[in-house]
Amino acid sequence: MSKYLVDKFLFTIDRDHELTERYREDPAGTLAWWEAEEANRILNCIGAERSTWLSFTDEERAALAGHDHVTLFQLGAHPFLTLTLWIAMFERDFSEPLGMQLEYARKLAHLAKPYPDIAT
Amino acid sequence: MAELVAILATTHHPFYYKTSRIPAEEAPPFAAEWVRQVEAYRETLTRARPDVLVMVGSDHFHQLWLDNMPQFLIGKAPYYDGNWENETREFGLPKLLFKGDEELSAYMLREGIDRGFDLAFSNELRVDHSITCPIFTVRPQNDLPIVPVYTNIFAPPLPQPERFVQLGQTIREIIDAWPSDLRVAVIGTGHLSLELGGPRQFGPHGPDPEFDARAVRWIADGDIDGCLAEVSLESLHAPGNATHGFMDFMLMMGIAGYRKADYAANLDLFHTMEAYFTWYPDPGLITGPPPASKGTLL
Numbered sequence: 001m002s003k004y005l006v007d008k009f010l011f012t013i014d015r016d017h018e019l020t021e022r023y024r025e026d027p028a029g030t031l032a033w034w035e036a037e038e039a040n041r042i043l044n045c046i047g048a049e050r051s052t053w054l055s056f057t058d059e060e061r062a063a064l065a066g067h068d069h070v071t072l073f074q075l076g077a078h079p080f081l082t083l084t085l086w087i088a089m090f091e092r093d094f095s096e097p098l099g100m101q102l103e104y105a106r107k108l109a110h111l112a113k114p115y116p117d118i119a120t
Numbered sequence: 121m122a123e124l125v126a127i128l129a130t131t132h133h134p135f136y137y138k139t140s141r142i143p144a145e146e147a148p149p150f151a152a153e154w155v156r157q158v159e160a161y162r163e164t165l166t167r168a169r170p171d172v173l174v175m176v177g178s179d180h181f182h183q184l185w186l187d188n189m190p191q192f193l194i195g196k197a198p199y200y201d202g203n204w205e206n207e208t209r210e211f212g213l214p215k216l217l218f219k220g221d222e223e224l225s226a227y228m229l230r231e232g233i234d235r236g237f238d239l240a241f242s243n244e245l246r247v248d249h250s251i252t253c254p255i256f257t258v259r260p261q262n263d264l265p266i267v268p269v270y271t272n273i274f275a276p277p278l279p280q281p282e283r284f285v286q287l288g289q290t291i292r293e294i295i296d297a298w299p300s301d302l303r304v305a306v307i308g309t310g311h312l313s314l315e316l317g318g319p320r321q322f323g324p325h326g327p328d329p330e331f332d333a334r335a336v337r338w339i340a341d342g343d344i345d346g347c348l349a350e351v352s353l354e355s356l357h358a359p360g361n362a363t364h365g366f367m368d369f370m371l372m373m374g375i376a377g378y379r380k381a382d383y384a385a386n387l388d389l390f391h392t393m394e395a396y397f398t399w400y401p402d403p404g405l406i407t408g409p410p411p412a413s414k415g416t417l418l
Contacts, residue, residue: 004186011181014206079317079361087210101322108319115361119276120186
């Protein structure tokens with residue numbers, strides 16, 4: 001489990017317009033690039049001071065590469081980060097106001113409380 | 121000493137800015153009443169004639185991140201930029217610039233630390249919609265210096281609810297003791313029941329109307345003990361997965377103390393209950409005619 005790294009991916013992709021578009025169009029390729037180049041970058045440090053130990057599990061990699069927000073929720077990814085990024089990527093594909101958000105919720109409807117722990 | 125002229129505790133709704141600017145013929149059915157409620161609430165701040173605003177909110181993973189997460193943080197800077205790219209993208213919120221009151225920031229940090237809160241600080245802070253939303257609603261001219269106070273209601277482990285109340289009580293003591301002739305208002309925003317990124321999000325009402333009904337009574341009645349008796353970090357998961365933002369209301373109750381609000385109103389919106397509370401610690405500091413309304417909850 002590398003919940004922190006999943007959250008870091010969602011966080012850094014969401015806050016950069018170019019990366020948001022890239023992840024929408026090519027999720028597997030963006031994820032592979034990000035894990036190789038960005039996953040170990042400490043956000044306010046230079047490259048020489050990268051971390052050396054962060055990587056995804058296969059399950060996390062599959063969920064992120066598959067735009068699978070249901071599995072991300074079940075893995076304990078921070079729901080605010082996932083939602084915000086999904087709005088940025090997919091709201092445009094729905095014609096009704098909040099159409100994307102309601103579809104997003106419907107796909108999670110089978111999940112009962114308590115929700116997965118989001119602590120990192 | 122400084123005069124604490126008003127305490128405002130409210131929900132923050134990032135869609136208000138955009139909704140309030142839609143022409144009437146195109147606006148959704150709830151827009152007109154929402155704008156009316158907000159304008160009535162704005163008057164509760166205007167009549168207090170503040171000189172400086174202490175703004176309590178919570179960063180939504182914008183500047184504060186999991187590699188370095190403070191529990192309670194006070195901004196100390198001469199200026200603060202406001203709103204982030206993804207808030208402009210998602211909510212249509214414009215960027216804006218606030219003046220800061222560094223003297224009050226420094227005083228709150230020193231006194232807060234000495235009174236038992238090891239506060240983090242920031243000398244360069246871009247505030248997010250938890251702080252800009254109430255400016256758009258209650259002080260749209262954005263003409264007053266601010267001191268931002270950020271709490272962690274977002275990234276567990278979180279401080280206990282009692283700690284939010286205690287921080288509010290401490291902020292009250294600090295403002296009351298501030299050697300200044302300025303009139304201070306505190307504006308804090310949080311949530312009632314709320315779900316974001318989960319199965320109950322964006323329903324026709326907030327995810328737990330029963331919790332909301334109890335919560336607005338705790339706040340309106342100044343029932344700090346009743347609230348603390350029923351609210352825990354564990355219990356806040358039940359009304360909705362983002363309901364820990366209610367602890368910012370508890371902080372504001374700590375500032376107001378054990379007393380009824382002077383203004384209290386709420387509005388049932390499509391996925392959340394909006395709520396608006398104001399206390400006047402010393403009504404003698406408020407001049408002018410009495411308010412037209414005390415709100416729908418009083």
